[in-house]
Amino acid sequence: MWQIFTRFLALGFISFGGPAAHIGYFRQTFVNDLNWLDDKRYGSFVALSQFMPGPGSSQVGFAIGYHRGGLAGAIAAFVGFTLPSFILLFLLAVTSAQWLEADAVVGMIHGLKLLAVVVVADATLGMFSQFCQRKTARMMMVTTAVCLILFPAMLTQIMVLLVAAILGVVFLTRGENITPDNQPIKLNYGWLALFIIGILSTFYFINQTGTLGQIFAQFFQVGSLVFGGGHVVLPLLEANVGEMVSPDRFLTGYALAQAVPGPMFTLATFLGADLWLENPLLGALVATFAIFVPGFLLMLVGLKSWHALSERPAISGAIAGVNAAVVGLLLAALYNPVFTSAVVEPSDMALVFLGFSLLKIFKPNIVILVAGFAATGALLAVF
Template identity: 40%
Template sequence: MKNNTASSVKRLVELLIVSLKLGLTSFGGPTAHLGYFHEEYVRKRKWMDEKGYGDLVALAQFLPGPASSQVGIGIGVARAGVVGGLVSFLGFTMPSVVALILFATLLAGSDISEAGWLHGLKIVAVAIVAHAIVGMSKNLTPDVKRKAIALLALVVTLLWQAAFTQVGVIILAGLVGLWLFKVHDTSDAVSSKFLVSKKMGIICLTLFFTLLGMLPLLRELTGSYWVAVFDSFYRSGALVFGGGHVVLPLLEQELVPVGWIGNESFLAGYGATQAVPGPLFTFAAYLGAVMNGWQGGLFATVAIFLPAFLLIVGALPFWDVLRNHPKIKGAVMGVNAAVIGILLSALYKPIWTSSILRAEDFALAAILFSMLTFWKMPPWIVVLVGAIGGTILSIW
């Protein structure tokens, strides 16, 4: 018994150290994170084989939430159970959470509304999202059918900007994908072992849907500010397909119109999030800290990541049946195409409309985009150049 306990503790400590190292060094967004994970967990440590890792990535792409964080949680679960998943999440996430709470704290003591570097960070957001769209569209919309789905998602999300527009588009795209892309190959059916029971999976999935349905009701019944904040961040985390970039319009619609945070501060934080390693969902830590100090930052972080944790832990025990179902692949193809349209919509509004105000702004955005796309520079360098460029433009 002592040997088993010691072995479990050793695994958890090792998992924390490795995930913390990744949390401190994984720049470049979710796709880059998956590359870092593959190198560390599959090639170097051999905690998971190639097929198992590929299937875990596929599951994370299908579920709403931050894909790279869910893959990290899944690897932790495979290594050391549900506690391992939590440890893996904390190690990968907390470095950027701490950095963004500190950034928000520094902003709180100064008037930044007219700061040139702030405008530069807003222009950085244009370059980052445009770069993400270019990279993702090559794989997610390679044919005419999927380009049409992306176009439809773009038009609908631009012209009908309601709270549940994005999730409605995602559902519709999944149904269209089921119809258009009928995949019948079942020769590659496989099985994996994750250290989580079906009972635990059912509990997590039940809790996910209960919170999703009950929080808006509690928000109306209680009128509590903290319930409202938790509801806004939880729903944003629960209804996002396609990664961290897509959470931007959801959070903007939840926080800016009600006056919880100004548009200037919102986009400044989004730009700053690109400068830190780790998942883009930690943008919530910055937003919560601007609204309610460091306690609010931690509160918002828990709220936005909780649905992702519940979903991945809940889905893992049932993943074999899900991934071996041929029709699921068609739905994923449709959903992924819609993600491109949603990203394009977010690129235009609110990012482009509040950032590119004159020719000089567009010139800086083009330079930053080229640094990312053609010269393959690290995002933190692009953010630094954007801040300096914005300062120069302010005195031009």
């Protein structure tokens, strides 16, 4: 448990760039470096997270922790990966954020955004080689990327994933290494019951104005409805709690959530501290727990049998289609927001090329790349 916690804690300190970059960091660390799981199982976890509401990259980390150490390992992975961003956003919520305007800090964050371009590009290339070997899969990947670049909306993402699953059943089932249909599959309905109880309880607590129960209900509902994770959480949070905090404060929290490493969903930490001023830490804990737990409960319903389930004929084809679409999702995310928010000058593009070349040729530890990009960004901003 300690090993799982420390590995994810280290990633929690350096995982800038949003969900797409996190998937790249996870693959580099747990598939390539540590060999905790292979690309096929990792791809099945990514595919599962795409169909579940909640924080996509955190759910992938949760699944890796579960694969490595059961429920305790899943919790250790979640706490380790989320703790750095939770602490940073809580401190920023209760203290002044003026130091963020310092040139060195701005430059450091910009350098880390450039590193995110490198990491996402490498993840996209690696997953393309793994999941897009057939022409049909490649066409699905390209179509997904084009659709999401032209129409970057949550509905588009859900639609292309559903279409990819259907096309996968039709065109990608043949030749898959599958398990017989009669292999028993056990779903854990206890976790599903807890999720349903949680949803039903929110309708009671949501009207208890000025209570921790209301905060829990608001963030639990958001966590239950957000498909795609990351930036998709913004409009739902604004709809649920936007009237309880000022627009400036809300957007400040959103900007800070993008600036710190770790999952975007820890925006709930910042808002929870603001919403419960008599005890900001308690408010932050309740809001953070409430927004993450719905997706984790749904993951636990089928996670134990997911790999076996994913190898059944029809489902294996659907997963093959979804995996191809996920590569397209990564490719679209590589362009927007990862590339468009980081590369603004020719020197930025030069650093991206240099970093990608170093990664592919020398394969340095990700910590070295983080330190190098952060220092370079800070130096360029100051001098």
